[in-house]
Amino acid sequence: MSFFKKIFTKDKKETLDKGLEKSKNSFFDKLSKAVAGKSKVDDDVLDNLEEVLVSSDVGVNTTLKIIERIEARVSRDKYLGTEELNAILREEIASLLSETNTGNETEFAIPEKNTPYVIMVVGVNGVGKTTTIGKLAYQFKKAGKSVILGAADTFRAAAIDQLQIWADRTQVPIVRQQMGSDPASVAFDTLQSAVNQNADIVIIDTAGRLHNKVNLMNELTKVKRVMQKVVPDAPHEVLLVLDGSTGQNAFEQAKQFTAATEVTSLAVTKLDGTAKGGVVIGISDQFQIPVKYIGVGEGMEDLQVFNKFEFVDSFFK
Numbered sequence: 001m002s003f004f005k006k007i008f009t010k011d012k013k014e015t016l017d018k019g020l021e022k023s024k025n026s027f028f029d030k031l032s033k034a035v036a037g038k039s040k041v042d043d044d045v046l047d048n049l050e051e052v053l054v055s056s057d058v059g060v061n062t063t064l065k066i067i068e069r070i071e072a073r074v075s076r077d078k079y080l081g082t083e084e085l086n087a088i089l090r091e092e093i094a095s096l097l098s099e100t101n102t103g104n105e106t107e108f109a110i111p112e113k114n115t116p117y118v119i120m121v122v123g124v125n126g127v128g129k130t131t132t133i134g135k136l137a138y139q140f141k142k143a144g145k146s147v148i149l150g151a152a153d154t155f156r157a158a159a160i161d162q163l164q165i166w167a168d169r170t171q172v173p174i175v176r177q178q179m180g181s182d183p184a185s186v187a188f189d190t191l192q193s194a195v196n197q198n199a200d201i202v203i204i205d206t207a208g209r210l211h212n213k214v215n216l217m218n219e220l221t222k223v224k225r226v227m228q229k230v231v232p233d234a235p236h237e238v239l240l241v242l243d244g245s246t247g248q249n250a251f252e253q254a255k256q257f258t259a260a261t262e263v264t265s266l267a268v269t270k271l272d273g274t275a276k277g278g279v280v281i282g283i284s285d286q287f288q289i290p291v292k293y294i295g296v297g298e299g300m301e302d303l304q305v306f307n308k309f310e311f312v313d314s315f316f317k
Contacts, residue, residue, distance in 0.1 A: 019296025023277025059282030090316035103308035118234040123241035125208035128269035134166025135303035145200040150190030151176040184226035191230035245274035269295035
């Protein structure tokens with residue numbers, strides 16, 4: 001198949017390969033046990049493969065789709081050897097993900113028509129939300145864009161201080177107030193500052209609590225409404241950050257946040273420290289929301305634009 005054109009730079013590809021190493025090794029350990037003593041892909045192998053995919057956090061619905069595709073290949077080709085299974089999996093998962101128009105990008109970019117382009121970032125505490133914002137600011141600045149950060153997670157002093165550290169590290173301006181301030185007020189001031197400075201991108205951090213969806217929804221709705229007094233169509237993007245190392249819990253968080261607010265894109269973090277990287281395949285397939293970024297390391301460069309073909313290629317390398 002023609003899915004796997006090399007489109008990442010060598011350095012980016014090596015970072016992705018390394019970041020997915022634990023997930024890949026875990027998957028192939030399970031796969032080798034699933035096909036042990038078998039030379040042909042039969043019903044037993046498919047049952048075992050289903051178990052491997054589910055236990056690798058691909059998710060039940062996506063797993064069933066993959067199994068159906070492989071069953072169709074088996075019935076069409078009549079005989080498939082287990083040694084071909086890796087290549088078939090790689091092709092069928094890439095084919096499945098290619099049915100959406102997302103995950104084709106390779107560079108950090110924004111639509112040119114919106115200035116400033118406003119990104120509101122949501123997610124529970126501990127998923128790597130503030131770190132993702134800092135790395136995004138770095139990547140956009142590196143791409144020649146002017147960026148302003150807004151510390152609208154006023155629920156925790158630590159969140160404001162952490163975002164300040166990233167602002168200092170990336171040398172981008174930040175708008176902040178005291179802990180306990182009105183988040184909508186911070187967002188308003190940030191957008192006003194961005195308009196005055198003719199900034200390209202605004203990234204707004206928001207409180208990471210999900211104990212009460214009604215309160216969360218009300219707060220985020222208020223933040224949006226106040227931002228629109230400055231930039232009428234803001235926010236242009238609502239980015240939900242998920243911790244990939246939590247596996248199926250990431251699915252649950254995605255469900256809850258998409259119910260609480262209108263999420264338009266996803267970032268999946270901490271993939272380098274986990275064997276649960278299959279969660280990206282499931283999330284990319286299951287949610288009608290694009291996975292836009294993945295975190296595959298702690299360095300500034302280790303937040304990558306999600307490209308489904310490069311991801312599948314690295315996962316099954």
